[in-house]
Amino acid sequence: MLLSHSLSTPKIRATQFLNHKGNTQFSTSKPTNQKHMIHKILSVDCGYQLAGLDLRSINSHFFGHGSAIHLSNHRPRSQKHRMKGCEVNRDFTVRSASLMAVDEGLGIEGNGGAGSQMQYDAIVIGSGIGGLVAATQLAVKGARVLVLEKYVIPGGSSGFYQRNGYTFDVGSSVMFGFSDKGNLNLITQALAAVGCQMEVIPDPTTVHFHLPNNLSVRVHREYDEFIAELTSRFPHEKEGILKFYGECWKIFNALNSLELKSLEEPIYLFGQFFQKPLECLTLAYFLPQNAGAIARKYIKDPELLSFIDAECFIVSTVNALQTPMINASMVLCDRHFGGINYPVGGVGGIAKSLAKGLIDQGSEILYKANVTKIIIEHGKAVGVRLSDGREFFAKTIISNATRWDTFGKLLKEEKLPKEEENFQKVYVKAPSFLSVHMGVKADVLTPDTDCHHFLLEDVWTKLEQPYGSIFLSIPTVLDPSLAPEGHHILHIFTTSSIEDWEGLTPKDYDTKKQHVANEILARLEKKLFPGLRSSITFMEVGTPKTHRRYLARDSGTYGPMPRRTPKGLLGMPFNTTGINGLYCVGDSCFPGQGVIAVAFSGVMCAHRVAADMGLEKKAPLLDDALLRLLGWLRTLA
Numbered sequence: 362m363l364l365s366h367s368l369s370t371p372k373i374r375a376t377q378f379l380n381h382k383g384n385t386q387f388s389t390s391k392p393t394n395q396k397h398m399i400h401k402i403l404s405v406d407c408g409y410q411l412a413g414l415d416l417r418s419i420n421s422h423f424f425g426h427g428s429a430i431h432l433s434n435h436r437p438r439s440q441k442h443r444m445k446g447c448e449v450n451r452d453f454t455v456r457s458a459s460l461m462a463v464d465e466g467l468g469i470e471g472n473g474g475a476g477s478q479m480q481y482d483a484i485v486i487g488s489g490i491g492g493l494v495a496a497t498q499l500a501v502k503g504a505r506v507l508v509l510e511k512y513v514i515p516g517g518s519s520g521f522y523q524r525n526g527y528t529f530d531v532g533s534s535v536m537f538g539f540s541d542k543g544n545l546n547l548i549t550q551a552l553a554a555v556g557c558q559m560e561v562i563p564d565p566t567t568v569h570f571h572l573p574n575n576l577s578v579r580v581h582r583e584y585d586e587f588i589a590e591l592t593s594r595f596p597h598e599k600e601g602i603l604k605f606y607g608e609c610w611k612i613f614n615a616l617n618s619l620e621l622k623s624l625e626e627p628i629y630l631f632g633q634f635f636q637k638p639l640e641c642l643t644l645a646y647f648l649p650q651n652a653g654a655i656a657r658k659y660i661k662d663p664e665l666l667s668f669i670d671a672e673c674f675i676v677s678t679v680n681a682l683q684t685p686m687i688n689a690s691m692v693l694c695d696r697h698f699g700g701i702n703y704p705v706g707g708v709g710g711i712a713k714s715l716a717k718g719l720i721d722q723g724s725e726i727l728y729k730a731n732v733t734k735i736i737i738e739h740g741k742a743v744g745v746r747l748s749d750g751r752e753f754f755a756k757t758i759i760s761n762a763t764r765w766d767t768f769g770k771l772l773k774e775e776k777l778p779k780e781e782e783n784f785q786k787v788y789v790k791a792p793s794f795l796s797v798h799m800g801v802k803a804d805v806l807t808p809d810t811d812c813h814h815f816l817l818e819d820v821w822t823k824l825e826q827p828y829g830s831i832f833l834s835i836p837t838v839l840d841p842s843l844a845p846e847g848h849h850i851l852h853i854f855t856t857s858s859i860e861d862w863e864g865l866t867p868k869d870y871d872t873k874k875q876h877v878a879n880e881i882l883a884r885l886e887k888k889l890f891p892g893l894r895s896s897i898t899f900m901e902v903g904t905p906k907t908h909r910r911y912l913a914r915d916s917g918t919y920g921p922m923p924r925r926t927p928k929g930l931l932g933m934p935f936n937t938t939g940i941n942g943l944y945c946v947g948d949s950c951f952p953g954q955g956v957i958a959v960a961f962s963g964v965m966c967a968h969r970v971a972a973d974m975g976l977e978k979k980a981p982l983l984d985d986a987l988l989r990l991l992g993w994l995r996t997l998a
């Protein structure tokens with residue numbers, strides 16, 4: 362049966378069928394030799410419901426103090442996607458059969474009256490993907506959850522904003538864990554848990570590297586094609602390449618065979634060891650190791666080792682010697698196993714779908730709710746206070762703010778627990794980003810341009826330096842509906858520290874933004890897109906201060922970064938904290954940065970909290986022993 366449409370973009374042309382068992386099958390028409398360029402319709406069940414909120418005005422909040430260049434005034438095309446139960450257009454205004462109850466004054470979504478008198482099972486501070494996954498998983502298990510979000514829409518760094526007909530992803534648009542197979546498709550699973558599925562577009566090339574010495578490598582979706590391209594450049598290292606990436610597959614396959622739940626919960630952890638001893642021992646063996654050390658066992662060519670540094674840097678902002686082997690394996694293999702898949706309509710749809718799913722489960726989200734204090738009574742976290750004085754209480758408090766924000770700001774009157782002291786000894790805040798969101802005339806890109814690029818022109822030593830390397834996403838290569846017709850989105854970012862932007866007058870700050878952005882654009886123009894600057898129709902520049910302000914992240918940090926060479930993931934804390942009743946979720950928890958990583962942290966957190974609430978099995982004696990053991994292991998990092 363023909364399930365859905367044929368679609369034609371410069372890179373994609375395919376048709377999807379449903380076979381007799383109801384499984385999806387793909388039949389490509391042209392180009393026939395490019396199986397990986399399939400546009401896949403997973404099916405769409407879950408709409409965007411932000412009833413009562415007009416996101417066109419909301420979006421002016423993000424980068425609101427950025428300098429905007431409006432060189433033309435395009436009207437958005439009216440793009441409609443049919444979704445079961447509701448109809449959504451590209452402005453994300455929604456017409457729905459069943460609009461949610463929304464208290465506009467309070468910015469509440471959900472059925473209840475989020476109010477001081479209500480006793481919730483759990484309060485989640487922040488609606489980043491980590492917070493939303495923890496909240497939805499708990500709600501599905503039967504808990505009554507309240508999410509408190511400082512901003513006006515959900516998603517944090519996986520949010521979106523709209524300008525002049527463009528829909529921009531606030532942050533990354535490289536989505537791991539969003540396929541329809543295996544156990545590691547955690548984004549797909551998180552959505553499915555609350556009855557949602559999103560339409561996704563497979564990215565045929567995870568990233569196109571443009572590196573010193575004209576080293577150009579495209580990471581193809583097909584593993585064999587990627588290996589062929591890499592070995593053609595380093596034929597003398599063919600064996601080493603196969604062995605290094607082979608080790609990654611060993612780890613990925615072990616991970617992919619497990620049911621993923623809380624490693625802090627003994628019944629589950631020992632159960633997995635019992636059912637999958639080899640896989641668990643493999644993971645335990647690699648847990649304290651880093652990718653760079655393993656690469657050096659098999660590879661000698663310094664340029665190839667630098668390439669592996671770049672492979673790790675784009676996901677960890679540190680080189681391979683500092684990147685945990687488990688994390689490296691996860692991303693270096695999932696891109697070929699499930700592939701990188703981009704959600705139609707933009708990354709912001711993931712958070713919106715999760716938020717809707719949460720409300721469908723009878724829980725609530727309160728926007729414009731800035732938590733300034735976690736209330737502690739008799740040593741236990743029992744509630745939170747907002748900046749406007751309102752207080753909310755729950756059996757459990759989960760913080761999706763970074764650990765620096767949680768313990769440094771929300772608990773500043775409490776003594777820093779020993780565990781957190783240790784964490785801060787091992788990890789520092791990674792720098793933030795300077796980001797440029799641009800609209801450009803489409804003809805500045807050649808038709809075969811890839812969606813994601815990483816650029817480091819002259820010398821490898823600049824890899825980790827501020828402004829040294831450039832990340833570039835062009836999501837309209839995959840989903841043209843994100844921009845007005847005949848235009849593309851360019852989202853460019855490069856590492857930058859907040860110290861570089863402080864102490865400036867507003868005028869100097871704006872001038873510096875334009876100056877730094879112009880230098881970055883000149884580099885892109887020289888290396889990749891001649892005529893880039895004259896094709897700009899819209900441009901907005903954000904700095905680490907913008908990230909701090911709108912994502913509520915201390916110093917605008919991208920997340921934790923090891924102070925020295927870490928012992929793999931060993932030092933990374935899980936979800937429990939030194940304070941009774943308080944849990945953390947998000948990128949300052951195991952396994953670290955990344956949308957899929959924080960989704961895993963959300964799954965783990967919900968499992969541990971549910972066990973503590975009596976919604977899942979629990980073994981109190983073993984709990985105590987395991988938590989002590991894990992705490993002790995972390996001190997070895």
Ligand SMILES: NC(=O)c1ccc[n+]([C@@H]2O[C@H](COP(=O)([O-])OP(=O)(O)OC[C@H]3O[C@@H](n4cnc5c(N)ncnc54)[C@H](O)[C@@H]3O)[C@@H](O)[C@H]2O)c1
Pocket residue numbers: 486487488489490491492509510511512515516517518519531532533534730731732733761762763766794911912913914919920946947948949953954955956959
């Ligand atoms: N920077 C990027 O380019 C980028 C882009 C996309 C995704 N990511 C990934 O997303 C991950 C982060 O996800 P996450 O789930 O840890 O969190 P997040 O930072 O994305 O979201 C945290 C949310 O909590 C809210 N919040 C923080 N403090 C609050 C307070 N006191 N009161 C109320 N709300 C508060 C913020 O407004 C934000 O919405 C990162 O690891 C990163 O890899 C990063």
Ligand SMILES: CC(C)=CCC/C(C)=C/C=C/C(C)=C/C=C/C(C)=C/C=C/C=C(C)/C=C/C=C(C)/C=C/C=C(\C)CCC=C(C)C
Pocket residue numbers: 533534535537568616619621624633641644645648675676677687688689691692813814815832833834952953954955956957958961994
């Ligand atoms: C407990 C003990 C002691 C032991 C035991 C053993 C075992 C069993 C173990 C287990 C383990 C596990 C399960 C683990 C898990 C893990 C995981 C899941 C991980 C994950 C990870 C992920 C990651 C890291 C991701 C990341 C990503 C990212 C960051 C991304 C980003 C992106 C970007 C930035 C973009 C780029 C762009 C361009 C280039 C443009």
